[in-house]
Amino acid sequence: MAIRRGRGVAAINYPTGMNLGGDPTQALVHSTPTGNFMVTLSSVDLGQGMKQIMAQICAETIGVPTDRVIIDTADTDTGPHCMGTFASRGTHRAGNAVIQAAKEARQVMLEVAAEELEVNASDLETDGEGNIKVKGAPQKSISIFDVALSAHFKRGRSISGRGMFLIPRSYPEKETGAMKPSTCYAHACTVAEVEVDDETGEVTVLAVKNVFEIGRALNPKMVEQQLVGGSWMGISHALYETTEPYYPNRDHGGTDFNQYLMPGPGDLAKTEIIVLERPSADGPFGAKGPGEMCANPQIPAVANAVFDAVGVRIDTLPITPERILRALRAQAAS
Amino acid sequence: MAKVPVQFTLNGSEKAEFVESGTTLLHALRDKIGDTSPKGGCHQGTCGACSVIVDGELRLSCLTLAETCSDADIRTTAGLAEGGVLQPLQRAFLDAFATQCGFCTPGMIMAAKVLLDRTPNPSREDVVEALSGNICRCTGYEPIIQAVLTAARANSQNAA
Known part of the structure; x- marks a missing residue:
């Protein structure tokens, strides 16, 4: 009886969004009378940072500071259509829709500015600080605040835009079943190091080293935050989480948080995160969806590390001490 | 059932409420007094989201009866910032x-x-x-x- 060490590797591909029905998301953008920009979405910020990222994408596209953008994700009854905030699709789908809407709004904004400055709209550029300037003659400029006032009270224009993301739906080929479930994939690889006590079946994850390829990190700190939390959650799925912890009969399963195991702050594996950026062809500024895939590779990596440590394949999650001990007993008997 | 008077200090302000006997401090704070900073996660003392400070001690407000907090000094996250300046x-x-x-x-x-x-x-x-x-x-x-x-x-x- 001993503590045995093992190391396991796993690599995954993970689709961004899904194929069903073209996976549409729409966005609307309009300016307030003082030149702030309102983005209306039905996508939801549930802590992953959707509002921050959509504000960055809109601001970058229109050419204003991020704090001039307001994101409204309030209501699926009144907002533009979104398939939903799932499948790691928010940044990619809603981001593309926001870019399209913001481009249209920017064009109207430049047309109003052109009328005020008596130049062609194509000769104008934004400075990213709230002003529109004539290319090559920056002293000739107008603030976006004044452009919005002019549009609203003088020119009768709505500085607004409509955006939509929709991919052609892919149907499986009858003969082969081949299809294109997604246009964009994120990738990850994890190396897990574990200790397994072959007397108690207890597993301790000593360290996980993760590499995530996520397209482009539109907000690197928020990406890191997501990946660190996701890596921890993957280990939690691998070893702890289930609604029926140790009993074969559903009646004995857990019904509340008392019986739902999750690792606490005292059970953390040493976690390393490396981000690779290979911009996606159809993502907003090259982004992909890192949300869910960051919690996936730890599970097979831990399972492989357990195999490396004690020689048994556990193919049911979570990898509990009971399952390891049963497998060890079966192995010894055969 | 007769309601019970409860009086305590919340983040430095005097508060007085009548609550049903058996009302948790979490319920009193959120639904009677309107301080929604303590969160109701599990309502059985396992998740810690409802934690508040009662007379300097960390307490799970979902397992603390409001009527046991008479004259207590209660602190919540909502009371930390002073004049909008974060601690x-x-x-x-x-x-x-x-x-x-x-x-x-x-x-x-x-x-x-x-x-x-x-x-x-x-x-x-x-x-x-x-x-x-x-x-x-x-x-x-x-x-x-x-x-x-x-x-x-x-x-x-x-x-x-």
Whole structure:
């Protein structure tokens, strides 16, 4: 009886969004009378940072500071259509829709500015600080605040835009079943190091080293935050989480948080995160969806590390001490 | 059933309410008084999201009866900022990206505040121990641990 060490590797591909029905998301953008920009979405910020990222994408596209953008994700009854905030699709789908809407709004904004400055709209550029300037003659400029006032009270224009993301739906080929479930994939690889006590079946994850390829990190700190939390959650799925912890009969399963195991702050594996950026062809500024895939590779990596440590394949999650001990007993008997 | 008068100090202000006997402090704070900073996660004392400070002690407000808090000094996360200026502990949570969905954050901050009030220069193990009654689903805990250690350093520099 001993503590045995093992190391396991796993690599995954993970689709961004899904194929069903073209996976549409729409966005609307309009300016307030003082030149702030309102983005209306039905996508939801549930802590992953959707509002921050959509504000960055809109601001970058229109050419204003991020704090001039307001994101409204309030209501699926009144907002533009979104398939939903799932499948790691928010940044990619809603981001593309926001870019399209913001481009249209920017064009109207430049047309109003052109009328005020008596130049062609194509000769104008934004400075990213709230002003529109004539290319090559920056002293000739107008603030976006004044452009919005002019549009609203003088020119009768709505500085607004409509955006939509929709991919052609892919149907499986009858003969082969081949299809294109997604246009964009994120990738990850994890190396897990574990200790397994072959007397108690207890597993301790000593360290996980993760590499995530996520397209482009539109907000690197928020990406890191997501990946660190996701890596921890993957280990939690691998070893702890289930609604029926140790009993074969559903009646004995857990019904509340008392019986739902999750690792606490005292059970953390040493976690390393490396981000690779290979911009996606159809993502907003090259982004992909890192949300869910960051919690996936730890599970097979831990399972492989357990195999490396004690020689048994556990193919049911979570990898509990009971399952390891049963497998060890079966192995010894055969 | 006759209602019970309860009177206590919440973040320095006198509060008085009539509550049903058996009302939890969490319910009284959120639904009677309107301080929604303590969160109701599990309502059975396992997740820590409802943590508040009662007479300097960390308490699970979902398991504390309001009527046992007469004349108590109760502190919640809503009372930390002074005039809109965040305390170093709150600032550290923001700077360390120690919050995602935010549901556990008020409880985490209360647990961390009691720790720092008693142990101004905690070790990592001290922080882990202090937070061990609080569940977080999003962050993986490490950013929260780092935020508390950063706040401790900021506090000691301010004191020096």
